[in-house]
Amino acid sequence: MSSDSHVEWLEACPAAELPPGERKLVKLKSVEIALFNLNGTVYAIKNRCPHRSGPLIRGFIDDTGGIKCPMHGWRFDLRDGSSRRPAQATVYQVKAENGILYLQL
Numbered sequence: 001m002s003s004d005s006h007v008e009w010l011e012a013c014p015a016a017e018l019p020p021g022e023r024k025l026v027k028l029k030s031v032e033i034a035l036f037n038l039n040g041t042v043y044a045i046k047n048r049c050p051h052r053s054g055p056l057i058r059g060f061i062d063d064t065g066g067i068k069c070p071m072h073g074w075r076f077d078l079r080d081g082s083s084r085r086p087a088q089a090t091v092y093q094v095k096a097e098n099g100i101l102y103l104q105l
Contacts, residue, residue, distance in 0.1 A: 009095065009102040018042060018101065025057045029105060032057075033092060036078060038065060043078035044103050046090035056089070 012026045012035065024035045025047060032047035034057040045067065047056050054071030061067055068075045074085045081089035093104040 008105050010105055012044070012094075012101045012103045015042075015096050015099050015101050023057060026103075028103060031105070033103060034059075034067075035094075035101070036061065036067070038078070042094045042096070042101060044092040044094050045076065045078055045081065046092075049074060049076075050087040050089055051085065 010028045012028065013024060018024050018035055018037045020037050020040050022037050026033050026035060033044050034047045036043045038061065045056055048054070049056055049069040049071065051069065051074045052071055054069040056067055056069060058070045059067040060070065062075070065078050066075045067078055074083060074087065076083045076089040078091065081091040083089065095102050
């Protein structure tokens with residue numbers, strides 16, 4: 001864990017609950033976060049699309065690591081939350097330690 005007082009790593013779930021190709025919704029500090037395991041790399045993004053609050057957990061994953069909102073198709077990069085649309089999604093850093101996934105909030 002970091003010594004930076006502004007950084008907090010919170011336990012999200014056991015890594016075994018999120019095998020490659022799967023997705024999982026977790027709630028940390030009253031925030032719903034969608035987790036995606038793409039080929040062994042886990043990404044975490046705030047579950048609500050910044051456009052109209054669509055549930056990104058039900059979105060469509062593309063071949064380049066993006067998620068499309070199921071409501072209106074807005075696409076966000078799972079690595080940094082960027083979009084070609086006038087919005088930025090909130091993403092969280094993920095780390096695995098001792099079989100547990102942690103998110104930085």
